[in-house]
Amino acid sequence: MPQLAIDATCLPQYDKLDRPTRERLIAATRKFRELPLEALLAHPDLRIRRLPAGQDPRIRTFRISDGWTGVMLAPESGETFLLVHLLPRDSAEDWAGEQRHDVNTVMGTLERRNAAALGRVVGRGDVAAPVQAGGAGPPGEAVPAPASDPEPSGGPVVARPDEAALFDHVSNHDLRRLGVDAEIRRFCRTLTTEEELEGWRAALPQDQYEVLSHLAEGLPVERVLREVVEPRRPRVGAVAADDYDTAIRNTRERVIVVNDDQEIEDVLAGEFNAWRIYLHPKQRDLAYRPRFNGPAKVSGGPGTGKTVVALHRVKFLAEHLPLGGRVLLTSFTNALVESLKRNLALLLPAELIEDVDVITADKLAMNVVKEEQPDVSFWSDNDVRGLLANVAQRHGLRWSADFLFQEYRHVIMAHGITTVDGYLDPDARRGRSLALDTAQRRDVWHAIADARVRMRRNRRLPSLELHAEAARILDGRAEKPYTNVVIDEAQDLHPTQWRTLRAAAAPGANDLFIAGDNRQRIYDNTVSFKQLGIRIVGRSYPLRVNYRTTGEILAWAGEILRGQQVSELGEPVPEPAGTTRSVLRGRPPEVRAARDLADELDALAERVRGWLADGIAPGDVCVTTRTHRLRNAVVRELTERGVPAAAFQASKDTVTDASPAVRVTTMHSVKGLEFRAIAVFGVTADALPNMEHVTDAEVDEQQHEADLAAQRSLLYVACTRARESLYVSWHGEPSPFLPRAAVNGAVRRGPARR
Numbered sequence: 124m125p126q127l128a129i130d131a132t133c134l135p136q137y138d139k140l141d142r143p144t145r146e147r148l149i150a151a152t153r154k155f156r157e158l159p160l161e162a163l164l165a166h167p168d169l170r171i172r173r174l175p176a177g178q179d180p181r182i183r184t185f186r187i188s189d190g191w192t193g194v195m196l197a198p199e200s201g202e203t204f205l206l207v208h209l210l211p212r213d214s215a216e217d218w219a220g221e222q223r224h225d226v227n228t229v230m231g232t233l234e235r236r237n238a239a240a241l242g243r244v245v246g247r248g249d250v251a252a253p254v255q256a257g258g259a260g261p262p263g264e265a266v267p268a269p270a271s272d273p274e275p276s277g278g279p280v281v282a283r284p285d286e287a288a289l290f291d292h293v294s295n296h297d298l299r300r301l302g303v304d305a306e307i308r309r310f311c312r313t314l315t316t317e318e319e320l321e322g323w324r325a326a327l328p329q330d331q332y333e334v335l336s337h338l339a340e341g342l343p344v345e346r347v348l349r350e351v352v353e354p355r356r357p358r359v360g361a362v363a364a365d366d367y368d369t370a371i372r373n374t375r376e377r378v379i380v381v382n383d384d385q386e387i388e389d390v391l392a393g394e395f396n397a398w399r400i401y402l403h404p405k406q407r408d409l410a411y412r413p414r415f416n417g418p419a420k421v422s423g424g425p426g427t428g429k430t431v432v433a434l435h436r437v438k439f440l441a442e443h444l445p446l447g448g449r450v451l452l453t454s455f456t457n458a459l460v461e462s463l464k465r466n467l468a469l470l471l472p473a474e475l476i477e478d479v480d481v482i483t484a485d486k487l488a489m490n491v492v493k494e495e496q497p498d499v500s501f502w503s504d505n506d507v508r509g510l511l512a513n514v515a516q517r518h519g520l521r522w523s524a525d526f527l528f529q530e531y532r533h534v535i536m537a538h539g540i541t542t543v544d545g546y547l548d549p550d551a552r553r554g555r556s557l558a559l560d561t562a563q564r565r566d567v568w569h570a571i572a573d574a575r576v577r578m579r580r581n582r583r584l585p586s587l588e589l590h591a592e593a594a595r596i597l598d599g600r601a602e603k604p605y606t607n608v609v610i611d612e613a614q615d616l617h618p619t620q621w622r623t624l625r626a627a628a629a630p631g632a633n634d635l636f637i638a639g640d641n642r643q644r645i646y647d648n649t650v651s652f653k654q655l656g657i658r659i660v661g662r663s664y665p666l667r668v669n670y671r672t673t674g675e676i677l678a679w680a681g682e683i684l685r686g687q688q689v690s691e692l693g694e695p696v697p698e699p700a701g702t703t704r705s706v707l708r709g710r711p712p713e714v715r716a717a718r719d720l721a722d723e724l725d726a727l728a729e730r731v732r733g734w735l736a737d738g739i740a741p742g743d744v745c746v747t748t749r750t751h752r753l754r755n756a757v758v759r760e761l762t763e764r765g766v767p768a769a770a771f772q773a774s775k776d777t778v779t780d781a782s783p784a785v786r787v788t789t790m791h792s793v794k795g796l797e798f799r800a801i802a803v804f805g806v807t808a809d810a811l812p813n814m815e816h817v818t819d820a821e822v823d824e825q826q827h828e829a830d831l832a833a834q835r836s837l838l839y840v841a842c843t844r845a846r847e848s849l850y851v852s853w854h855g856e857p858s859p860f861l862p863r864a865a866v867n868g869a870v871r872r873g874p875a876r877r
């Protein structure tokens with residue numbers, strides 16, 4: 124009986140199918156298991172066809188629906204079909220005609236290349252062209268300028284007279300040992316930059332691309348052999364160049380051989396997301412490294428897979444726990460924690476999940492404190508501000524509640540100061556713009572100390588106090604609650620939260636694994652790992668390849684942060700040079716300057732209708748706003764304009780659920796999430812920055828700047844959630860955070876363009 128395997132690289136396409144098409148695809152794949160080979164090939168609904176012309180005689184297409192076509196590799200020997208792509212019908216044949224599959228005899232894997240595109244470059248001796256949008260590829264996928272002929276024996280054929288080639292430092296002999304075949308050896312000699320290599324990613328044989336990307340990053344040949352090639356080698360014997368069946372089964376990183384109906388449905392229905400099996404070797408190296416000798420940090424721009432690495436790290440740690448050990452996986456908000464929980468459930472078997480707690484740092488602190496003081500309850504920052512105003516009045520002080528709160532949060536609690544002498548230390552207030560003499564400091568200290576006594580007496584503690592208490596309790600315990608702590612979205616944590624997390628696991632190998640990105644810091648916390656006793660030195664790893672967002676959107680959003688200094692996560696130094704690059708290409712963002720609110724809403728409705736008409740599922744479209752009030756208004760107004768819309772609460776609603784409504788949510792809530800299409804609505808001067816949430820420059824100049832930077836990052840975060848399409852609009856005065864060129868080039872008046 125035939126068997127079906129699925130190449131995980133086609134799974135993102137499944138997200139793009141509407142429900143009836145998904146059902147038809149699942150029904151079609153079932154036939155591959157139920158029918159004998161001859162019946163299958165002759166099945167009238169499937170219409171399995173050879174291509175009239177093409178690079179690979181094994182490729183077949185089959186009909187999923189009127190609009191969608193499946194592309195697969197049919198067996199010449201054996202009975203394993205490999206589903207390689209799902210494409211709109213009108214582009215499927217063009218794409219399939221350019222591809223060729225080969226067995227990599229060094230690694231024993233099956234790889235696909237765009238033989239037509241590679242052949243054109245190698246054959247003509249051209250300079251390698253960067254990837255262009257459009258072409259025959261699926262929307263949003265990098266598509267190289269398309270054409271084939273194998274390497275004639277001999278050295279490089281393409282010379283770049285003025286530039287050093289990217290792989291000059293690697294001999295053909297070594298490339299051959301690493302599984303790079305003749306055609307790709309010739310091709311890679313044409314490349315001069317890592318960006319060019321990445322632009323060609325979709326056209327290159329997958330495993331050879333990994334080898335080349337490691338070499339391009341400067342890794343020595345022996346290490347690439349050990350870390351990329353060896354793990355892929357077949358467990359039993361070599362795989363012959365024509366043994367596709369064995370190669371398919373040996374391509375464990377990308378190919379899932381599905382054995383029963385349930386498995387097929389699980390895989391296709393997204394229960395088997397690509398990130399679960401396919402990691403970039405650099406990501407895999409970090410996630411599955413047996414031992415870091417202390418805290419390790421993974422940083423990187425949006426969409427570089429930090430969360431994916433953190434999840435896999437949890438898997439590794441859970442699999443290697445000592446008896447009675449536990450892992451903590453934590454993130455900044457309840458919504459993010461919920462999303463981590465859902466994803467972890469896809470990655471770990473239930474028995475391992477039992478050994479992992481997925482909670483916010485605040486929840487951990489509350490749990491720890493409640494063990495000793497069960498009657499303690501939570502107080503909001505606003506409650507604290509009210510109390511401080513009260514105390515200031517009682518002490519006859521002239522400072523505002525805001526100023527006292529900043530002093531409490533960013534000086535006393537951030538530095539863990541517990542005595543008046545500590546607060547009088549000349550270093551304690553370093554960086555605060557408003558100078559205080561000794562007498563004034565004493566007054567401020569006593570007022571805040573008074574407020575703190577009242578909070579404790581009333582058993583009502585804000586997050587800052589809970590953490591101070593939790594860290595004290597945990598520091599005093601010989602037995603720590605966790606063996607390992609994994610922290611995602613680390614950029615927003617306050618020093619008090621870090622102290623709790625630091626104290627939650629004993630210092631030692633694999634104690635803390637930290638993932639974050641300071642560009643995405645949307646709260647006002649800055650930390651110094653050194654001061655917190657978190658010693659990262661030598662264990663800091665940047666990720667630079669964005670897998671989520673098209674290059675066009677990423678570059679556009681990057682302009683929002685242009686000229687802003689981004690410091691390294693947990694270090695008071697600027698982030699080292701090196702940009703995040705995207706592997707995807709698509710359309711540039713659309714920008715709309717509306718006449719008034721009604722015009723902005725009309726244009727939004729039209730834009731969203733356009734996305735839905737393009738086949739994007741409503742649940743894959745998200746509209747974000749600066750405030751809850753505007754969010755609610757957008758839901759109402761879109762619904763009135765006939766566009767199905769619902770308020771989305773990330774902590775309750777899943778991103779993947781099949782609700783037939785467009786999601787509308789706040790910019791804070793989209794942190795850590797992603798959607799095919801994002802509309803950022805109401806980007807006006809009074810919404811971004813919203814001065815209600817910015818410390819007055821007169822209260823504290825430095826804090827004022829930090830608050831503005833956090834709001835700028837908020838816009839950046841919202842825009843970088845988009846996978847394929849970004850739309851930004853405002854009416855009236857545009858936000859000063861918007862790139863100037865975007866404001867000048869915005870569509871004004873008239874109907875919005877599709």
Ligand SMILES: Nc1ncnc2c1ncn2[C@@H]1O[C@H](COP(=O)(O)OP(=O)(O)OP(=O)(O)O)[C@@H](O)[C@H]1O
Nearest residue numbers: 398401402403425426427428429430431670671795
């Ligand atoms: N190696 C990979 N190959 C393909 N897709 C990947 C890979 N790594 C991550 N992804 C995908 O890229 C997207 C972004 O990943 P993830 O959310 O982990 O990034 P992140 O760095 O945490 O992003 P952010 O900081 O913006 O929240 C996800 O859709 C993920 O599945």
